[in-house]
Amino acid sequence: MDRSVEYDVAQRRVAERDRRRTLFYIWLAILVVLILVSVASSLTFACIGPLAIPVGLVAAIQGIRVYYDSPRRVFSKDRIAEELTWLYGEDWANTTSTEEYTFAEDRIRKRRMGRWMFVIHLVLFLPVNGLILYIMSRVMPYYQPGAIWLYAVPTLIWAAFLAWHARQAFPTAETLARRERQAGEAVELELEALGAEKQKRGEKPKRSTRLVLSDDGELVEVPEQEAGSQQSNG
Numbered sequence: 001m002d003r004s005v006e007y008d009v010a011q012r013r014v015a016e017r018d019r020r021r022t023l024f025y026i027w028l029a030i031l032v033v034l035i036l037v038s039v040a041s042s043l044t045f046a047c048i049g050p051l052a053i054p055v056g057l058v059a060a061i062q063g064i065r066v067y068y069d070s071p072r073r074v075f076s077k078d079r080i081a082e083e084l085t086w087l088y089g090e091d092w093a094n095t096t097s098t099e100e101y102t103f104a105e106d107r108i109r110k111r112r113m114g115r116w117m118f119v120i121h122l123v124l125f126l127p128v129n130g131l132i133l134y135i136m137s138r139v140m141p142y143y144q145p146g147a148i149w150l151y152a153v154p155t156l157i158w159a160a161f162l163a164w165h166a167r168q169a170f171p172t173a174e175t176l177a178r179r180e181r182q183a184g185e186a187v188e189l190e191l192e193a194l195g196a197e198k199q200k201r202g203e204k205p206k207r208s209t210r211l212v213l214s215d216d217g218e219l220v221e222v223p224e225q226e227a228g229s230q231q232s233n234g
Helices: 003-038 042-069 077-088 098-142 145-169 173-201 224-233
Strands: 209-213 219-223
Touching: 003 042, 042 098, 077 098, 077 173, 098 145, 098 173
Parallel strands: none
Antiparallel strands: 209 219
16 A cells, blocks of 8 residues: 555544544533533433433444554454454465455454443443343233233344344354454455446556645646656656
């Protein structure tokens, strides 16, 4: 990857981190406002207090994303090498570049975030279903026996989804290796399809470019050869 492309990727990543950090601060501010308003009186707590739960969950999710998106979150070399081996095979050192390395880091980062998403899911599942069971125990004596399924079926569906989420967040070593190999193969197939589509449209391959300073002090993108001649002339 040439310097200009790396610079463009870095700019997009910084912008995305800033956007997520701003969202986190917004949701955190909303949560603080809801808490302050709800503790004003028992009436406002009963009306507004419950809104703090979903807002708090969203703020926690945004906070986790900001934490793992930080460039200071450095992964171990062994973890990166393992991920690259799954994605691109044993010969990854001779076939990968900065782009593939960044993709491998993103895959590791998303798995860590996925584990936290499961924890939040579990924290939401337990009290909600505890409340459902409490309501069932209080009201079921006044209803027909078959009415229990009105509560049981949604709970069972949610429990099945929670179990699936647990398998996705904490896969076995064999399952994880197979999943990552499939992800690498999917990317390669997509790249081949994009290359074939470009050839079909008759597009020429992009020339290598660099960012240089123009006479008025602005950064401009020029072909690599022209950039070298400009530097030699200077």
